[in-house]
Structures are given as C-alpha cells and as structure tokens.
Amino acid sequence: MINYLFQEQNWQTQLSDLITDPQELLETLELSQEQLLSGAILAVDQFRLRVPRAFVGKMQKGNPLDPLLLQVLPHHLELEEHAGFVTDPLGEEQANQQPGVLHKYKSRFLLTLTGACAIHCRYCFRRHFPYQENLPKNDDWPNIKQYIEEQPDINEVILSGGDPLTLSNRKLKVWIERLESLPQIKFLRIHSRVPIVIPNRVDEELVSILKNSRLRIILVVHSNHASELDDFTCSQLQQLVKCGITVLNQAVLLKGVNDSADVLVELSYRLFDAGIMPYYLHVLDKVKGAHHFDTPAKNIDLIYKKVLENLPGYLVPKLVREIAGEKNKTPLFGASTF
Ligand SMILES: *Cc1c(COP(=O)(O)O)cnc(C)c1O
Numbered sequence: 001m002i003n004y005l006f007q008e009q010n011w012q013t014q015l016s017d018l019i020t021d022p023q024e025l026l027e028t029l030e031l032s033q034e035q036l037l038s039g040a041i042l043a044v045d046q047f048r049l050r051v052p053r054a055f056v057g058k059m060q061k062g063n064p065l066d067p068l069l070l071q072v073l074p075h076h077l078e079l080e081e082h083a084g085f086v087t088d089p090l091g092e093e094q095a096n097q098q099p100g101v102l103h104k105y106k107s108r109f110l111l112t113l114t115g116a117c118a119i120h121c122r123y124c125f126r127r128h129f130p131y132q133e134n135l136p137k138n139d140d141w142p143n144i145k146q147y148i149e150e151q152p153d154i155n156e157v158i159l160s161g162g163d164p165l166t167l168s169n170r171k172l173k174v175w176i177e178r179l180e181s182l183p184q185i186k187f188l189r190i191h192s193r194v195p196i197v198i199p200n201r202v203d204e205e206l207v208s209i210l211k212n213s214r215l216r217i218i219l220v221v222h223s224n225h226a227s228e229l230d231d232f233t234c235s236q237l238q239q240l241v242k243c244g245i246t247v248l249n250q251a252v253l254l255k256g257v258n259d260s261a262d263v264l265v266e267l268s269y270r271l272f273d274a275g276i277m278p279y280y281l282h283v284l285d286k287v288k289g290a291h292h293f294d295t296p297a298k299n300i301d302l303i304y305k306k307v308l309e310n311l312p313g314y315l316v317p318k319l320v321r322e323i324a325g326e327k328n329k330t331p332l333f334g335a336s337t338f
C-alpha cells in the first residue's frame, strides 16, 4: 500500500517531488518500454511528463493499459497531425480580456492565477495555451476589480488555471479576500485536480479558509476513473463536504480510460460515496496531440445511453461539449447533436 507513505507527507513536499522522467515512472510501475502498446514513449520538451507520486501510487503495477497511466504518459501518437485538431480549439486566446481574465459566459468568468498544474494530463485543452504571458500580477487587482464592477451581471468568479490549488494558502486567501470585498460576488468556484492527485492538499488551513469565507464555495474536482478515488482521497474531500462546501466532479470522456458505461457508472457511485456530485462529462476538446483519446460520436451515444439507464438521474453527469463562441457549454445527446 504505497499510498500510506504519502499520507504522512505535506502537500508542498509532494508538489516539489513530482515524477517528470518517463523512465522513472515506468520503473516505479515495474513496466518496460517493450510492454507499452506502441513501444517508445515520447521525449517531450513542451508539455512535459508531470505526475505526483501519490497519483502513481493509485496505478496498477505491471499494467501498461492502466487508465491512470494512460492519462499522463507521453505517447508518440501525440505527434500525429489530424484534421480539426488544433492548438486553441476553444478560441481562448481571443476571449482573454485582461491578464488572468477569461470571460466568455454571462454571470461568471475564469480567473487564472497560475499556469502551473500538479499533473500534466495529455488530453488537456490548455496544453498549448501561453499562460505565462497571461497571468495577473499582484498589482493588477485594481483593474480586475474595475472590470467586475463595470459588469453587474457577474456574480461568480471561477478560479481556474493551471490549477489554483497549486498556490499557497496565503496567496489563495489574499485573492479570496479581494473577491469577498465585492458585494456583487456571491459564489466562488475553484476548479482543481490537485485534491485528486495530491489529497493532502486539503489541509487544515485550506479547510478553514474555505469554511470561513462569506462566499458560497463550490469546488469542482476532476476525476476520470474510480481508481483515482481511494479511501484517503475520499476522506480528504469529505472534510470539505462536511463543512458545507459543494463538491462536484467533472470528467473527460477518454478512449482507453473511461469510454465504457460500466466505468462511468462506477465512477459516479464512488464519487457519491465521498459526497461528491457528478457534474460534467466533457467530450474531448479537439486539441492537437489528443486525437488518440477521441471517442467516435456513435460510441459516445451508446455509452451515454447505457449510463442513463443504469444510474439514478442525480448521478448522471451532463454530457457536454464546449463550442467556441457559445455562451454556455452545449449539452449533447443523440449523434445528430455532434
Ligand atoms: C466551463 C466554463 C465556465 C463554467 O461554466 P459552467 O457551465 O458554469 O460550469 C466558465 N467559463 C469558461 C470559459 C468555461 O469554459
């Protein structure tokens, strides 16, 4: 039980000790290059391998098709060019109003405070996004404040990224207090995969900051497979649920990882065990390098139909796609929709 070791380690240590060398990852999992489906793994400079040891601890040793491994291992198929798979599938570069602000939806906008993630997911639609040029500096707050105040429709701010929970509690607290100072802001959403990949991130101080905020807090975690949710991870998240924070999950439908109704049904039940509600099931964004995760529309229909049949309605995630320029995520069902 490898994960036992990590529970004793604070999250900062874990975040500074990620596995970034593919060879080390394979050795840890007792795998050889030859066992990998397509032989050689990819040497990557741009979107490097990055995975916390606690997450690797949830992978099955000796299994080259482990659904968690497939999400992080650089693959030479990423280099293939495919029509329609582009670097900025959502047109985010255009929606960037000012540093850190990505405002496409009416009542809410994304505030990106860091470009860093604890894990690099190979299918991520932001893998090519030029974050570093785009982050707000500490003294950008007056501009962001003014931007919000000029738009009374905004009642929610979504901390997104990168991953906002890679920031220190101190820095998070500064930004939360800033947002609390604006009466029009009622909801604070935090989109983060860190509690899944480094469950110790849910530390006492974080719980206290979120619990004591005037804002209604919604934490949206990102988990694609029930194996990501071991008992320790669930009990960490339950601490937040117990103090009234709404915890939701978004998943991405990924070929080879969770493109089966059984896997998705198990994920929903596992989330619910931990008090987390399934929220979105995203169809893959057509980002360059992620074609091998794409599931044909016909299969998506069959899978989702079976999910609907096998889960109570409250455990069915909404199947959605983000379409560039649309004012909301687009619900999908029926092959004719997409
Ligand atoms: C997904 C998303 C949101 C949040 O949308 P909800 O449907 O409220 O979860 C906000 N802004 C952008 C740009 C998004 O992609």
Ligand code: SF4
Pocket: 117, 118, 119, 120, 121, 124, 125, 126, 161, 162, 163, 193, 222
């Ligand atoms: S933004 Fe989310 S999906 Fe993308 S690499 Fe970071 S953690 Fe993974």
